[in-house]
Amino acid sequence: MPSAPAVRELAARYLLRAEEAPEADAIVYARSPFEGRSLSWADVAERSERLMRDYRATGMAAGSRCALTLADHLDMIPALLALWRLDATAVLIDPAWGDRLRTNVVEHSGADFALDMTGPAEAVRLRGSGRFAAPLPEGTAMLGYTSGSTGDPKGIPFTHSKLALTMHYSAAACTYRHGARPRRIGCNARLSGSGVLNLNYTWAPFGDAATVVLPELTLSTARSYWRAVEEFGVEQAYLFPAQVEMVNQVALPRSPGGTAPLCLTGSAPVSARLQARFEERFGLPLVNCFGISEAMCTIFFGHLDASGSATTDIGVPWLLQARLVDEDGAVVSGAGEGELQLSGPTLLDHYYNNEAATAAAYDGRWFRTGDIVRRNADGVYRIAGRRKHVVMKGGFSIYLNEVEEAALAVPGVLEAAAVPLLTHDLEDLGLLVRLHADSAATTTDVHAALRASLGVQRAPSRVVRVTEPLPRTGPEKLDRRACEQRWTTETTVGVR
Structure with a gap:
């Protein structure tokens, strides 16, 4: 009789939270249609147990690959945990993708099951899929795609071990930046891929925090943004620059003496204008982070000046090593400018089933980000532009x-x-x-x-x-x- 698959790092962390703090909030929903509902850590574990039995009944097992269409559903995280407990891999699908992109990703990934959280949330076997799939790294929890084009699909294997290590360091970095451990992380964005998932949901159990699913930040909801933050005790929030723009334009002022969350931004360049306006209006630093999917999540956690105000610098790297390489291929010493290259334990080993992209991305042990970065005499980094198209x-x-x-x-x-x-x-x-x-x-x-x-x-x-x-x-x-x-x-x- 085959032995049960080992409980890998991400699943183990969720189950540990259910053991340590079973009644504590894990996910709190302030977003329709589940507004007013919440899941404790015990609820997440118990619901994942039920879903795991359902998925096993369809034939899903260790090594299966499930095309998971993401949604802000009550069973979204329990479903993901169920896949991890089965030692299956979730192939992340954005529900906003068009048919062409979705088909390309499903076929390239070798997914043999599908699970659509925007629908009945029932796992179904995909006929004829998965037979010729290339191998994934041991313990791949998720397979995310940075491009779904037929010419050069870039699938990023998020392994349990690499992602767990990243989340430990991310939680530590934010505790350092905030001065205390943020107990509630506010999710402002639609669940669309590995970025939103890791920044809000995967991060939380490693910081012993709960995820609060706030109303999606749009022009119509931004006016009451700080009221929602205050009401649900949000102590950490990640705002994309487009969301910062909306909050700057229409949000009502924060309540004097109210919750002062750690506000992070990134995923696209943030201008000094946006950053300064945010701090002027709301009295909070907007910390400019930097990360790439190929390194699992955030790498740089911003920089504050002597007065405590955030700057447009991205700071210094946590966990990974960084270097700059100029146009002639020479490593830049001290202050200077060049392409940012990274090395360390959380970088992907290779793009899934794409040897050409992997070879082009690496210079020995160093990963070429394609980002042009400046480093000052104090070793603080700032994004200057992008080399990649x-x-x-x-x-x-x-x-x-x-x-x-x-x-x-x-x-x-x-x-x-x-x-x-x-x-x-x-x-x-x-x-x-x-x-x-x-x-x-x-x-x-x-x-x-x-x-x-x-x-x-x-x-x-x-x-x-x-x-x-x-x-x-x-x-x-x-x-x-x-x-x-x-x-x-x-x-x-x-x-x-």
Whole structure:
């Protein structure tokens, strides 16, 4: 008779919390449709036990891969814990993805089961899937994707051991930054992928904290944001720069003497203007963090000046080593600028089933982030820009080639070039398209097709038609800088 799978690190932490503090809050829901409900740590463990039996009855077992469509559901964390207790891997699916992206990820991951938390939440076996799947690292808890394009899918294996170690250090860093252990973490965002999941849910048990699922931060909810923080005793919150902008614009002031949570930001560049306005209005530092999925989560936990105000610097690395490498490949000593490279125990070993991407990402033991970073004489780091062709939009990494490939799949599109945009200090992207001469398609048709295939979040904000061939540096390679210049020309014609 086969032995039961070992309880791996992430599952063990949840079960330990259920043993140590069974009646303490684990997840508190202030978001519809579960507003007013809560789960204790014992509830999470017990519900996961029931779900584990259900999933086992479908044939799921150790080594299974389950395409898990995420949602802010009462059984979301119990379901994830059930998969981990079975020693199965959750393939993370954003419900906002279009059909094309979802299909690519499911097929590439080798998922043999599917579980949709936006629906009945019943595990189903996927016929014909998983038979030719490449091996995953031992103890892979989750498989997340930074790109779902058919040309270069980047699947990141989040192993139990690496993610648990990261969460321990993250909890310690925030205790240090806050001056005390944050007891409640407020989740402001829609559950969409590994970023929101790890920053809010996975983090909590390692800090002996509860997750409070606040109303999703939008212009309509931002006005009462601080009231919700106060009501639910939130002591730590992660705000994407777009959310900071909304809070700055419409939120009512904090109550004098009310809860003063540790406010973190990141996942996209935050401007000094946004940061200063936040502190001016609400009297709280907005700590500028930096992390990458390839290192499991956050690496740098910001920097405060002598007065205690947060700066746009990202600080110094926790747990991992960092170095800068200049354009000639030389390591930068002391103060200077170069590509940020990282090394340490929580970096992924390899992208899943993508040897080319793995080889391109590593320089020996050092992972190339593609981010250009400055380091001052005190060893404090600051993000200067990005080398990779990627846009961070609303907390999501959107690769330009991903959008271009989707556009080229639209009937009538001959050429396509995605262009990074910066609007009101927030990143977005546009798309230049050249259509076949005999095509009846319009830019409206292309835009609608991209919103359907990629999802609204990953689709470009605007599609512009050009009639001349797109600029290239070679037979196949787009001249990115010239494409950006073309965008400027095309979108300012007639503007005075």
